[in-house]
Amino acid sequence: MKVFVTGGTGFLGNHLVKSLIKNGYEVKTLVRSEQKAEKLLGSTGATFVKGDMNDVDAFAEELRGCEVLFHTAAYFRETFSFGKHWPDLERINITNTIRLFELAKEYGIKLIIHTSSSNTIKKRADNTPSNECDTRKPEDAMTLYAKSKIIGDKQIDKFSARHSLPVVTFLPGWMMGPVDAAPTSGGKYILDYLHKRLPGNVNISIDIVDVRDVADAMVAAVTRVNHSERFLVAGHHVHLKDLSKELEKVTDIPSPKRSIPVPIAFTLGWIVDRVSAITKKEMAISVNGIHEIRECKRFSSEKAKNELGITFRPLHDTLQDATDWFTENSNALLTHPD
Numbered sequence: 001m002k003v004f005v006t007g008g009t010g011f012l013g014n015h016l017v018k019s020l021i022k023n024g025y026e027v028k029t030l031v032r033s034e035q036k037a038e039k040l041l042g043s044t045g046a047t048f049v050k051g052d053m054n055d056v057d058a059f060a061e062e063l064r065g066c067e068v069l070f071h072t073a074a075y076f077r078e079t080f081s082f083g084k085h086w087p088d089l090e091r092i093n094i095t096n097t098i099r100l101f102e103l104a105k106e107y108g109i110k111l112i113i114h115t116s117s118s119n120t121i122k123k124r125a126d127n128t129p130s131n132e133c134d135t136r137k138p139e140d141a142m143t144l145y146a147k148s149k150i151i152g153d154k155q156i157d158k159f160s161a162r163h164s165l166p167v168v169t170f171l172p173g174w175m176m177g178p179v180d181a182a183p184t185s186g187g188k189y190i191l192d193y194l195h196k197r198l199p200g201n202v203n204i205s206i207d208i209v210d211v212r213d214v215a216d217a218m219v220a221a222v223t224r225v226n227h228s229e230r231f232l233v234a235g236h237h238v239h240l241k242d243l244s245k246e247l248e249k250v251t252d253i254p255s256p257k258r259s260i261p262v263p264i265a266f267t268l269g270w271i272v273d274r275v276s277a278i279t280k281k282e283m284a285i286s287v288n289g290i291h292e293i294r295e296c297k298r299f300s301s302e303k304a305k306n307e308l309g310i311t312f313r314p315l316h317d318t319l320q321d322a323t324d325w326f327t328e329n330s331n332a333l334l335t336h337p338d
């Protein structure tokens, strides 16, 4: 079966392409840089389609002949840097995502598998794990990125009401794992640990999921789901101090002992944002990033486990594979977007 993947050179996308090919699918993937695609996916046999979500109509005809569209591309990591991001978030994550889905229908796609985020889900008052029904209102979003994903999901609901083409939406937790070649925030956190740049642990907790488990869940959806549905794939709930302890176990690098109060973390984030504005570099810490995780939300991935038959590998294995990969590839990391 022929499938089309957007964001194939991304962290999730490159694992998704590899998992699809391992499972016998023929993959076409949208890439912004053929050089990056060659480096990451050159040996996979995937076909590259050069294009950009800023101009969906320019590449959409390539969807013809494919049965499934996997949409992982998003305006995402840029929002962890200081700057005005809303016009890009709205265009890429909302308007042009729906345009892509409309054209997918026109070109004969039978199933869309989309990537949203667990940060579209609200925290429950009693702190029991939130599920797919605990949707957050756009005005309650902690960041503009989250707001774009919440509004995007609502537009997808309207798309589903208009058309019979099913859209299966995945809501991943914080993804970590190997081959984070142009490191995302999870990869940057691990790199900061490896380079002993973490000033301490903030007293917060978060759901961490192995990127390969998210990719496998998306592949499982092709044969197991034939109607519009939403799945949280959030992995394990982890306190940052326990994440540090686990990283200490897999690297033998002592974990930072200092505990940083949340208001101090925000002050540090504010300073880092100003540095990022001057240097134009993405940083691992930012006010936006701290906003995303300070709620210590818990998520239930039971629906994905039950309906897709997936399991989450132990955090230890994820961190072992991620730190091994970063250690072996420290000289080959890519910049974003190239």
Ligand SMILES: NC(=O)c1ccc[n+]([C@@H]2O[C@H](COP(=O)([O-])OP(=O)(O)OC[C@H]3O[C@@H](n4cnc5c(N)ncnc54)[C@H](OP(=O)(O)O)[C@@H]3O)[C@@H](O)[C@H]2O)c1
Residues within 6 Å of the ligand: 006, 007, 008, 009, 010, 011, 012, 013, 030, 031, 032, 033, 036, 051, 052, 053, 054, 071, 072, 073, 074, 075, 076, 077, 092, 115, 116, 117, 118, 171, 172, 173, 174, 175, 176, 184, 185, 186, 336, 337, 338
């Ligand atoms: N990482 C996480 O913890 C996390 C958690 C929840 C949800 N998500 C969602 O998961 C999806 C994948 O994210 P990721 O972690 O794999 O991040 P990523 O590595 O930054 O991947 C994003 C992909 O989108 C592509 N892209 C961005 N803007 C584009 C544009 N204008 N046109 C075409 N392609 C474009 C990027 O292309 P280049 O390769 O050329 O840069 C990249 O391949 C996103 O939808 C994100 O919102 C991520």
